[in-house]
Amino acid sequence: MSKHIVESFETELERMDKAIGRMGALALRQVDDALRSLLNGDDRLAARTVEEDREIDALDAQVMEQAVTALALRQPMAADLREVLAALKIPDELERIGDLGKGIARRTYVMKNETPRPPLVRLRAMGDLVKRQLAAVMDAYEQRDANAAERIWKRDREIDDWHSSVYRELLTYMMEDPRTITACAHLMFIAKNLERMGDHCTHIAETVYYVAKGERLKNRPKGDDPARPAGIGDDAS
Amino acid sequence: MSKHIVESFETELERMDKAIGRMGALALRQVDDALRSLLNGDDRLAARTVEEDREIDALDAQVMEQAVTALALRQPMAADLREVLAALKIPDELERIGDLGKGIARRTYVMKNETPRPPLVRLRAMGDLVKRQLAAVMDAYEQRDANAAERIWKRDREIDDWHSSVYRELLTYMMEDPRTITACAHLMFIAKNLERMGDHCTHIAETVYYVAKGERLKNRPKGDDPARPAGIGDDAS
Numbered sequence A, B: 001m002s003k004h005i006v007e008s009f010e011t012e013l014e015r016m017d018k019a020i021g022r023m024g025a026l027a028l029r030q031v032d033d034a035l036r037s038l039l040n041g042d043d044r045l046a047a048r049t050v051e052e053d054r055e056i057d058a059l060d061a062q063v064m065e066q067a068v069t070a071l072a073l074r075q076p077m078a079a080d081l082r083e084v085l086a087a088l089k090i091p092d093e094l095e096r097i098g099d100l101g102k103g104i105a106r107r108t109y110v111m112k113n114e115t116p117r118p119p120l121v122r123l124r125a126m127g128d129l130v131k132r133q134l135a136a137v138m139d140a141y142e143q144r145d146a147n148a149a150e151r152i153w154k155r156d157r158e159i160d161d162w163h164s165s166v167y168r169e170l171l172t173y174m175m176e177d178p179r180t181i182t183a184c185a186h187l188m189f190i191a192k193n194l195e196r197m198g199d200h201c202t203h204i205a206e207t208v209y210y211v212a213k214g215e216r217l218k219n220r221p222k223g224d225d226p227a228r229p230a231g232i233g234d235d236a237s
Helices: A002-006 A009-040 A043-074 A078-112 A121-143 A146-176 A178-213 B002-006 B009-040 B043-074 B078-112 B121-143 B146-176 B178-213
Strands: none
Touching: A009 A043, A009 A078, A009 A121, A043 A078, A043 B078, A078 A121, A078 A178, A078 B043, A078 B078, A121 A146, A121 A178, A146 A178, A146 B178, A178 B146, A178 B178, B009 B043, B009 B078, B009 B121, B043 B078, B078 B121, B078 B178, B121 B146, B121 B178, B146 B178
């Protein structure tokens, strides 16, 4: 405790910032490892991916504690307060991205034994898009770049479109060959997990914008027309 | 602004508490309406459900602002600080539950025209379970009841088990009658949305526990064994 008081607030903020950056890097690796374990049917990588999620969880708890301590002892205002708020919000999103990655890795075991299974080339491309989105939003956070955050926020639609298209394709495989139904159902959830990771990136982008600008991004990027029916595979928009 | 300074901090906390309670009630109605619109094929109720989600979004933004203002102007400590932290965390979860409800309501339009479709009795029961979980966790919040929060937190496994069982059942319908594939795929996502609502209730329970006790609940209730493969339909556990 005394360390916190002696240390400058600047140093505390830097430490949280660094931990969040580390969480972002771990989440990105988690997504990458999860997809690779699935695509290569690599059980050992899958087990490691599940295991490594613990580090993200531990960092999440640690940053939360640092942020709460900072609020209690430093009583920050304005931009400093926004920094601490980001430290309360962003780790939650990264922790959930890690969980979703773990969910994908876990399917490696079942997917390995499913034959025939549909081609995974589009899923791979969708995964690459999500990884780029996550890397970009963590860059935007590092730079406190509101413009970049807004661009990333708008780009989430692209991931949603990919998701719908992967989903439709899986549906056609199921119909053409019922032996692929189980594998395709797993792949639908994997695609959905990737789409949800995109949503979490969008939430991070909102927080980055708020930290940098002191105001909230208006209007969710997703369609909000009440009369619009669900796109196939479309969800929490 | 001057109003905030004149008012007692107590009053501010009460106002946030009330808004969160209102959000909880709205989210619960959202889930209920979404399920009823789907199960009865009621387009108008579905449209209203999607529309009404805006109120939850508006309250979410409002509570966030109140909480940030309270942090900046009141610089709360200890239990008061935890109250404000809850006001920063819980609305996000409720907002996402509302979004998931909206996602279910949107599927009413497509599901209506899908025939044949599988019986929905188990999905309805799963929905009832999720509604009870949400009502219980909002009660626990209202009472700042750590024991109740912990019980609710542990009960999430039950929702996960229901989810796996609904998922498996849908898979068998798909295999037996490929004409049900599209309907079943939609229903899988609906079941998944319900399961995710359960996850958000778990997150709320964690926050309630923290507000009441000043410490974090340890060990996620979900299985975390790296060697354990994904249950079918199992995900971000």
